[in-house]
Amino acid sequence: MNRSVERHRNILDFALSSLLRRKGKNVSLWVMYTLVVFLIAAIVFYTHALKREAALILQGAPDIVVQKMVAGRHDLVPVGYAEKIAAIRGVTAVRPRLWGYYYDPIAGANYTLMASGDPPPGPGAADIGSGVARTLRVAEGDFIPIRAVAGAPTLFQVRKVLPYASELASSDLILLSEGDLRALFDFPHGFATDLALTVGNPAERATIAAKIAAQFPDSRPILNSEILRTYDSIFDWRGGMMVVMLGVAVFSFVIFAWDKATGLSAEERKEIGILKSVGWETGDVLLLKFWEGAVVSLAAFLCGVILAYVQVFFFSASLFEPALKGWAVLYPRFKLVPDVDPYQLAVLFFLTVVPYTVATIIPSWRAATVDPDAAMRS
Amino acid sequence: MRKSTAFLLFTLGNAILLVLLLWSGRYASGEARAMREASRILVQKLQLTDLCLFTEARYTRHPSMADLHSAFQDHPLALEHFPSGSLAAPPRFHGERR
Numbered sequence: 001m002n003r004s005v006e007r008h009r010n011i012l013d014f015a016l017s018s019l020l021r022r023k024g025k026n027v028s029l030w031v032m033y034t035l036v037v038f039l040i041a042a043i044v045f046y047t048h049a050l051k052r053e054a055a056l057i058l059q060g061a062p063d064i065v066v067q068k069m070v071a072g073r074h075d076l077v078p079v080g081y082a083e084k085i086a087a088i089r090g091v092t093a094v095r096p097r098l099w100g101y102y103y104d105p106i107a108g109a110n111y112t113l114m115a116s117g118d119p120p121p122g123p124g125a126a127d128i129g130s131g132v133a134r135t136l137r138v139a140e141g142d143f144i145p146i147r148a149v150a151g152a153p154t155l156f157q158v159r160k161v162l163p164y165a166s167e168l169a170s171s172d173l174i175l176l177s178e179g180d181l182r183a184l185f186d187f188p189h190g191f192a193t194d195l196a197l198t199v200g201n202p203a204e205r206a207t208i209a210a211k212i213a214a215q216f217p218d219s220r221p222i223l224n225s226e227i228l229r230t231y232d233s234i235f236d237w238r239g240g241m242m243v244v245m246l247g248v249a250v251f252s253f254v255i256f257a258w259d260k261a262t263g264l265s266a267e268e269r270k271e272i273g274i275l276k277s278v279g280w281e282t283g284d285v286l287l288l289k290f291w292e293g294a295v296v297s298l299a300a301f302l303c304g305v306i307l308a309y310v311q312v313f314f315f316s317a318s319l320f321e322p323a324l325k326g327w328a329v330l331y332p333r334f335k336l337v338p339d340v341d342p343y344q345l346a347v348l349f350f351l352t353v354v355p356y357t358v359a360t361i362i363p364s365w366r367a368a369t370v371d372p373d374a375a376m377r378s
Numbered sequence: 379m380r381k382s383t384a385f386l387l388f389t390l391g392n393a394i395l396l397v398l399l400l401w402s403g404r405y406a407s408g409e410a411r412a413m414r415e416a417s418r419i420l421v422q423k424l425q426l427t428d429l430c431l432f433t434e435a436r437y438t439r440h441p442s443m444a445d446l447h448s449a450f451q452d453h454p455l456a457l458e459h460f461p462s463g464s465l466a467a468p469p470r471f472h473g474e475r476r
Contacts (some may be wrong), residue, residue, distance in 0.1 A: 096424075196425045299389065305396060310414060337403075
């Protein structure tokens with residue numbers, strides 16, 4: 001046992017000396033390798049944590065949302081639908097939601113305006129999200145202007161700023177009284193943006209949605225599970241930018257592995273020849289090359305994963321912010337609860353460490369099986 | 379010190395650090411948990427449907443409420459206007475084939 005460990009340690013010593021002899025090349029390789037692992041790990045950690053956050057936060061979202069469709073786009077829904085839907089067995093409550101968007105030309109930001117609150121603000125008052133307060137630089141008691149549909153700006157006094165802690169759900173919200181919202185956008189009475197339904201038994205949601213779709217062919221029921229699935233598909237590995245970034249990272253590994261697998265430098269070949277001529281066996285040479293590959297890939301994997309974890313969970317993925325923000329002026333500040341899937345970590349390990357190490361051994365095996373004299377002369 | 383000892387210590391140190399980070403994430407991160415809880419309560423009270431992640435376009439602000447055509451609002455072959463449109467895939471709805 002001790003003899004075998006000592007043999008491995010001697011070969012590891014030699015492998016490290018060998019790597020340090022080509023310090024510049026190997027350190028730059030390790031840095032690039034770490035960066036690629038960091039990039040993949042950060043994407044995986046970030047998307048997984050966000051998906052989990054969405055799943056837990058949106059559990060409280062309405063059981064079913066009913067929209068009205070006109071020519072493939074959603075339209076205002078008559079409040080009269082609510083009474084008929086409430087009569088469907090299993091529906092315990094129907095709440096018309098009144099909400100919309102407002103583009104603020106001064107700040108260049110988009111806000112979500114909603115007639116809601118706990119309790120709802122009175123006429124002329126508004127509750128605003130932390131992101132709105134930050135963008136407009138206002139606090140409780142200040143006034144915010146919102147341009148009505150007629151063009152004249154209306155001032156609303158900020159009653160309260162919604163807690164900073166809820167920013168992931170409320171950053172861009174402006175809550176107004178129903179009367180104010182209707183007056184601002186000339187919202188017709190008897191209509192709402194959509195209907196939020198509460199269903200007593202979760203198993204009945206799909207059946208009730210089917211009944212609504214049959215009773216109101218112009219409606220679109222959206223189930224709570226579909227809301228949750230939307231976030232799963234947004235941050236799925238196949239989603240837009242995600243697949244591009246993962247593709248780039250995987251190609252980087254292919255290049256690393258290709259560089260190793262296509263052959264050894266003349267110097268390395270000569271080194272193998274000398275080792276064999278002084279008595280090293282093929283197995284020893286392969287072990288040496290295995291350790292060389294393992295040292296670089298293991299160190300890069302551990303450093304890359306640690307850096308990714310710190311970036312995502314301690315610095316709130318600030319490196320991804322420009323990509324996520326796009327052209328938006330208002331961006332929420334939030335912290336993700338660390339949640340790493342061991343399966344994903346294992347996949348990352350086998351995708352990064354194993355192929356590189358194997359790719360290091362193969363050309364060495366070819367070089368180690370030729371005659372030492374030929375290897376030294378080549 | 380032998381080079382192999384230094385490398386093994388370095389690897390062991392990193393592995394312990396990683397395990398500690400993963401472990402601390404499970405039990406610490408009080409602020410992030412408080413934020414999650416506050417958001418969850420607000421979503422329930424106000425009956426919200428989406429996370430406020432991308433505010434630049436209405437169909438990325440409320441992806442679960444957007445209709446399938448909103449990303450191509452000008453015409454069916456129009457190029458997507460907004461950068462976050464490349465991050466957010468269109469939603470799948472009830473009755474749609476999967």
